[in-house]
Amino acid sequence: MKKLITTVASLGLLVSTVLANVASDQKALINHFKTILPSVEFADYTNGVYAIDQNSRKQFEEILDGIPPYEEAVEKGGKEYLKFGLSKCSPLKDPAAARIKHPYFDEATQQVVTLEGTIKKCYQQQIGKKLDSKKGKIARISAWISDQAVGQKINVKVESAGAQEAYEKGKTFFYTKRGQFNMSCADCHVYNAGKKARADILSPVLGHTTHLPMYRTKWASMGTLHRRYDGCLKNMRAKPLKAQTETFRNMEFFHQAMSNGLEITADRYRK
Ligand code: HEC
Numbered sequence: 171m172k173k174l175i176t177t178v179a180s181l182g183l184l185v186s187t188v189l190a191n192v193a194s195d196q197k198a199l200i201n202h203f204k205t206i207l208p209s210v211e212f213a214d215y216t217n218g219v220y221a222i223d224q225n226s227r228k229q230f231e232e233i234l235d236g237i238p239p240y241e242e243a244v245e246k247g248g249k250e251y252l253k254f255g256l257s258k259c260s261p262l263k264d265p266a267a268a269r270i271k272h273p274y275f276d277e278a279t280q281q282v283v284t285l286e287g288t289i290k291k292c293y294q295q296q297i298g299k300k301l302d303s304k305k306g307k308i309a310r311i312s313a314w315i316s317d318q319a320v321g322q323k324i325n326v327k328v329e330s331a332g333a334q335e336a337y338e339k340g341k342t343f344f345y346t347k348r349g350q351f352n353m354s355c356a357d358c359h360v361y362n363a364g365k366k367a368r369a370d371i372l373s374p375v376l377g378h379t380t381h382l383p384m385y386r387t388k389w390a391s392m393g394t395l396h397r398r399y400d401g402c403l404k405n406m407r408a409k410p411l412k413a414q415t416e417t418f419r420n421m422e423f424f425h426q427a428m429s430n431g432l433e434i435t436a437d438r439y440r441k
Pocket of ligand 1 (some may be wrong): 217218219270290353355356357358359368369370371372373374378384398399402403405415
């Protein structure tokens, strides 16, 4: 009996430390940003650099007030969602619910499942072909699906030992220095957020995943979160990784969890 009680007690402890990690990691980040960017409200982190710099915010708002360059693409994504039969796949049947559910840790495969991963799988089932992971159809379809969940809050759950391990791996990747410049993601998006790097202001990691997929002027097209990961790795002169590889999926799990409580937005534009 005593043994049972101790086992139950330590299990309880394990679960609560598992759950506490995401919340305490995020709290530490929120406190850090309160210190370095005291005028930014939590909800405004969805706007990335535009939450920080008033001049670029004005341009951003003008773009949103006109016909934003992603509008047509997102609409097309909605048509493609139907045309390719993705509404017939049960994980995507309710698009708003699908956006909120992903990314999640799948206990059966012990892998992080991303929204784009699920779209790719359904597309393959329905059409019998592979879908690119970074741009084109996948970015349009994923953006349209996310648009159905606008105003709902990101709520990534890390609830098992396996999920915890994936989360920790993703977090470690984010904080590890790499590449020719020996920098980590955190060097730019945590410690130096709000500062200038050449012509760019560095965005804070909080809110990073609320508006993806997005349209970037630099790309002149839409791209997924992993397309952006790839771009930042290149900027760091680090070894490139393929979109949807396990490393990126684990990082996304951590990265999205740090936006927990922030609203998904349809303002999918960055310069
Ligand atoms: C040398 C600095 C630097 C490093 C290191 C870096 N980035 Fe970036 N990143 C940028 C710049 C500059 C931008 C464009 C301006 C902005 O939004 O911050 C950007 C943009 C982004 C965005 C889009 C933000 C938005 O609001 O649309 C994401 C997501 C991102 N980076 C993730 C990462 C990840 C993940 C890593 C590590 C693999 C990383 N970055 C490493 C400089 C960096």
